[in-house]
Amino acid sequence: MNRVVVVGASAAGLTAAETLRREGYAGTITLIGAEADAPYDRPPLSKQILSSRWEVDRLALRTADQLAALDLDLRLGVLATALDLASRTLLLQSGDRLRYDGLIVATGVRPRRLPGQGAHVLRTAADAVNLRRRLVPGTRLVVVGAGFLGSEAAAVARELSCDVTMLEPAPVPLAHAVGADIGRVLSLAHVEHGVDLRTGVTVSAVADGGVRLADGTLVPADAVLVAIGSLPNTEWLEGSGLTIDDGVVCDEYSAAAPGVYAAGDVARWHNPLFGRAMRIEHRTNAAEQGMAAARNLLNPSARRPFAPVPYFWSDQYDMKIHAYGHLYGHDAVQVVDGDLTTRRFIAAYHKADRLVGVLAVGMPPKTIRPWRQTIAAGARSH
Template sequence: MKHAVVVGASAAGLAAAETLRSEGYDGILTLIGAEIDPPYDRPPLSKQILASAWDADRLALRTLEQLTALRLDLRLGARATGLDLAERIVRLADGTPIPYDGLIIATGVRPRRLPGVGAHVLRTLSDALTLRRSLRPGTRLAVVGAGFLGAECAAVARGLGCDVVLLEPAPVPLAHAVGEQIGRVLSQAHREHGVDLRTGVTVTAVTDTGVLLSGGDLVEADEVLVAIGSQPNTEWLDGSGLEIADGLVCDQYSAAAPGVYGAGDVARWHNPLFGVTMRVEHRTNAAEQGMAAARNLLYPDARKPFAPVPYFWSDQYDMKIHAYGDLRGSDEVAVVDGNLEQRRFVAAYRSGDRLVGALAVGMPPKAIRPWRQAIATGAAWAIR
């Protein structure tokens, strides 16, 4: 391999580039990023950056000196618009062809939007800084979507003195992700902190004065944040011959085609640990999959399946939430330590006869770490 190309200059793409170099790759290494900013960390956008607890310069994943040491052909502010698998060429928006011998696709996701103009979304540093300037004491903020991103932003906005209405179509926020019982516990925290949480409501459009509900009612707001999920950035791969299905479809090695690998939020791969195909939008997974994809690209005769225990965390008010495993669609959730009412507990998740996940709220990290190992080894469900 003489020319490796990584498309996507966030956590997954940077991890892939660094791994290629650390594993001995000495050829041309092109890193392409659609944003003009050097690689930066995204989880603090909805936490420390939005709350003005951090300055933007704290987000940088690497210093300029560290990036320089990677000897990158760094193309920032460059958007990939096409891929020719036969000719092994990535095409950029300005028409530039970038040839490759090996390719890692880490183009991430973008926010879903609603009809209308003027609403905020939160994916980039620019998004976070723009929203932050709008959050002042007394500002009426409507947050559409009570998933983890929407919930985190609602919590920060309340801390800044905003009046917050949180709108969610499901009967119980986050029930699809953590289970109904725990979803209710997390929802109660928002109500106790003064959030006007409304469930079972569907927002159809953004207006000049707020958001319009499906029944025709208007929820008035000074600012609107739409947090209704993400779309994988795969349009540039249309016509390439790669399989696309809610992300770039990859096998257990994160391979999408010979010499082409996916990593991070955009990749839907078969995780042999759980025996299912998954696409994970979490920071830890992005870095781990970037490293795994780079190694498999570099050493095709010694490839290893990418079989992680997914991990995510969330900060909401005084609640620290940590989770390992595949929590969605579990058959049973059991509280194994602590107390739900006090919002200090560990819950375990069962699928079939197997432990598949664990979640902790308000507990020290050591309370949940042993569960990660049990999930990783495929432990049988032994909770009665």
């Protein structure tokens, strides 16, 4: 291979490029990023950046010298608009055509939006800076969506003395992921910190002065944050021949086609450890899959399945939340340590007779780490 192209210059794409070099690849690596900024970290956007504890310059994943050492053909502020598998060619927004011998797709996701204008989303550094300018004491912030991103932003806004209303269509926030009992426990933290949490409500549009509910009610706001999930950035791949279904569909090696791999939030791959397709929007998974995709691309005769135990974390108020495994679709939840009422506990998630995940709240990270191997061992035994 003379040229490997990596489309997407965030955690997955950068890690893929670094792995190519670490594994001895000496050819051209073209790293294409839609944003003009050098690769940066996203989890701090809803925490340290939004709260102003950090400035944006602390987000950089690598220094300028570290990037230079990779000897990349780095193209920032550039969009890939089409892919031709037959000729192994990318079309760029500039009209340029770029041939490749190997391709890694790491184009990530973008926020879902609501009808209407003026709402904030939280995906880029600019998004976070624009929202934090509005978070002054007394600001009425409406957060649409009580998932982890919306919950983190709501917690920061309360710490900044904003008046926060959080709107969630489900009866219990996060119940689909962590179970109803634990969802209620996590939700109670918001209520105790003064958030006006309204569940079972549907927002139809962002309106002047707030958001409009499906029943016509206007919830007034000075600022609105929409945190209702994401969409994978795959439109540019339409007609390419790749299979697109809630992401770039890949096999257990993260391969989407011969010589084409996907990694990070945009990849939907078969995780053999759990025996199912997954698309995971977590920082750790992005880096791990970027490494795996690069290694498999370089070593087609010795590919290894990408079979991780997923991991994510969240910070809300004084709560540290950590989880391993795949909690969605569980059959049963059991508290194995601590107590829900104190918000210091470890809960184990089972599907059929198998441990598939574990979640810890308010516990030291070291107490949950051994569970990762337990989940992996249990999966292999099946």
